[in-house]
Amino acid sequence: MIKSTMLCEQCKKRTATVFYNEKLNGRSRSLSLCGECASKLRESGEIRDVTSMIGSFADPFSALQDERFGDFFGLRILRAKEEKILCPCCGRALAAILNDGKVGCAECYSAFSGELSPLLRSLHGGATHRGRIPSRLLARRARIEQLSRLREELQKAITEEKFEEAARLRDEIRVLEEQKEGNGNGLV
Amino acid sequence: MAWYNDRGKASESVLCTKVQLRRNLGAYPFPVSLEAASANEILQKLSPPLEALGFRKINFSDISAIMATSYVEKHYASPAFASVGGPHVLLLQEKPDIAVTLCGEDHLRICCILPGLDPKEAFAHASEIERVLDGENELAFDPDLGYLTQSPADLGTGLSVSVMLFLPALAESLCIGSLASHLGKLGLSLRGGFGEGVSTSCGLFELSNRVTLGKDENEILSLVEEVTLQILEREEEARRAIRKEPLDRLTDRIRRSEAILKSALLLSSEEFLRLFADVRLGIALGIVRGITYEQLSTLLVEGMPATLTLSADTTPRSEHARDALRAKRVQALLHEA
Numbered sequence: 463m464i465k466s467t468m469l470c471e472q473c474k475k476r477t478a479t480v481f482y483n484e485k486l487n488g489r490s491r492s493l494s495l496c497g498e499c500a501s502k503l504r505e506s507g508e509i510r511d512v513t514s515m516i517g518s519f520a521d522p523f524s525a526l527q528d529e530r531f532g533d534f535f536g537l538r539i540l541r542a543k544e545e546k547i548l549c550p551c552c553g554r555a556l557a558a559i560l561n562d563g564k565v566g567c568a569e570c571y572s573a574f575s576g577e578l579s580p581l582l583r584s585l586h587g588g589a590t591h592r593g594r595i596p597s598r599l600l601a602r603r604a605r606i607e608q609l610s611r612l613r614e615e616l617q618k619a620i621t622e623e624k625f626e627e628a629a630r631l632r633d634e635i636r637v638l639e640e641q642k643e644g645n646g647n648g649l650v
Numbered sequence: 651m652a653w654y655n656d657r658g659k660a661s662e663s664v665l666c667t668k669v670q671l672r673r674n675l676g677a678y679p680f681p682v683s684l685e686a687a688s689a690n691e692i693l694q695k696l697s698p699p700l701e702a703l704g705f706r707k708i709n710f711s712d713i714s715a716i717m718a719t720s721y722v723e724k725h726y727a728s729p730a731f732a733s734v735g736g737p738h739v740l741l742l743q744e745k746p747d748i749a750v751t752l753c754g755e756d757h758l759r760i761c762c763i764l765p766g767l768d769p770k771e772a773f774a775h776a777s778e779i780e781r782v783l784d785g786e787n788e789l790a791f792d793p794d795l796g797y798l799t800q801s802p803a804d805l806g807t808g809l810s811v812s813v814m815l816f817l818p819a820l821a822e823s824l825c826i827g828s829l830a831s832h833l834g835k836l837g838l839s840l841r842g843g844f845g846e847g848v849s850t851s852c853g854l855f856e857l858s859n860r861v862t863l864g865k866d867e868n869e870i871l872s873l874v875e876e877v878t879l880q881i882l883e884r885e886e887e888a889r890r891a892i893r894k895e896p897l898d899r900l901t902d903r904i905r906r907s908e909a910i911l912k913s914a915l916l917l918s919s920e921e922f923l924r925l926f927a928d929v930r931l932g933i934a935l936g937i938v939r940g941i942t943y944e945q946l947s948t949l950l951v952e953g954m955p956a957t958l959t960l961s962a963d964t965t966p967r968s969e970h971a972r973d974a975l976r977a978k979r980v981q982a983l984l985h986e987a
């Protein structure tokens with residue numbers, strides 16, 4: 463299953479934007495970190511120096527606006543060796559993608575969003591999607607909307623002390639929530 | 651009966667319309683990073699529902715190169731699909747012609763080909779098939795980028811709409827180049843030729859949408875249809891201009907082409923295409939009678955090298971033998987009527 467965003471291995475909360483890779487005595491170690499954890503680990507000496515960071519998959523423009531990020535690297539955008547940058551999900555090299563125009567997996571699009579954005583702009587003029595969406599996503603969105611509507615009604619019923627109606631609404635919510643667990647395992 | 655045995659709307663200038671939906675499953679890497687075992691899993695998921703609908707399954711890993719090329723010549727598969735290394739499958743239905751290719755350039759490509767100009771109808775057929783598979787599978791999708799495809803050029807709707815045009819008068823008036831660059835600004839592309847591997851254009855062009863992101867399906871379909879109608883108007887104008895000139899030179903050329911087509915003993919692909927173009931224009935101008943557009947479309951596809959070779963009882967061993975076979979096929983079909 464492809465995760466839609468990759469989480470930082472350290473805090474497991476924020477999105478990983480820094481991918482650290484080092485080779486020591488012929489063994490390689492790699493970490494996916496958020497900017498904040500990467501800063502901390504470097505201060506504590508866990509990871510060695512900025513030059514062993516092989517690159518950032520974050521949008522270079524957002525990196526520019528992130529002071530901490532900029533400080534951390536000591537230079538604004540690290541020009542990484544593209545051959546060494548691999549998609550954390552499918553393992554396809556950024557260089558290969560830029561070379562033959564074939565993206566390795568859905569996750570590549572978020573992992574390489576910064577690097578691919580000039581290409582997407584030249585292809586599609588910076589537009590965002592309009593039109594059809596997958597029916598499962600559509601159903602999921604409808605269910606989320608319905609759930610929030612039912613919860614509002616439930617609150618209202620409780621404050622108005624209509625307990626019979628509240629009980630009915632609670633049952634309805636429970637049924638919907640169970641459905642969600644059944645097939646709510648995808649993107650978005 | 652396949653798309654090339656029939657005619658549709660605006661068939662004096664449009665051979666066929668091809669609409670394709672490109673989709674991928676969220677749970678697997680795209681074909682370029684896909685291992686054979688995963689590819690087989692995808693085939694297991696997507697083939698059976700289509701086979702249940704009556705689609706014929708053609709396992710591309712098992713068929714000969716010439717058979718694969720023949721499907722490309724019929725526009726049911728792309729050249730890139732035919733050259734995929736791992737497990738890949740074509741599922742085919744006729745009338746309306748729907749070709750579903752699995753694990754080629756994307757996990758799933760649903761293509762409907764209709765004779766003549768009919769983008770919306772073709773889209774409706776392709777969408778029907780998509781609905782069969784959509785609910786059962788988690789498709790790779792991003793709210794901003796739309797359907798995620800192996801090629802970033804297909805992001806968004808993942809919709810490709812193309813129309814095969816026959817524009818002999820415009821091609822001769824040499825304004826195709828400026829037309830093509832104008833179309834580029836509208837997010838469309840115009841390329842000469844009938845599919846890959848045919849070098850001479852002979853008045854055949856393919857108009858298709860380049861932009862897939864930011865425009866919705868209806869806008870893309872309407873854009874291609876409207877621009878096609880505008881191009882057809884200009885082609886019609888150019889044909890009217892031809893008619894005003896002393897017709898005998900053109901009539902002579904077309905009549906000669908018709909005569910060669912009907913009686914030559916050897917016809918190369920290249921020569922056939924040239925004659926095809928003359929005769930097709932001749933029908934539109936009322937110079938050629940007794941030959942139909944659908945017969946010519948049939949010949950165009952069935953005269954292609956691989957399809958022609960496959961149709962023979964004994965495989966033609968030389969170029970010469972193939973040219974002889976092509977001439978024979980052409981005459982057999984034209985005399986049937």
Ligand SMILES: [Zn+2]
Pocket residue numbers: 470471472473474475476495496497498499500
């Ligand atoms: Zn973190």
Ligand SMILES: [Zn+2]
Pocket residue numbers: 549550551552553554566567568569570571
């Ligand atoms: Zn990837």
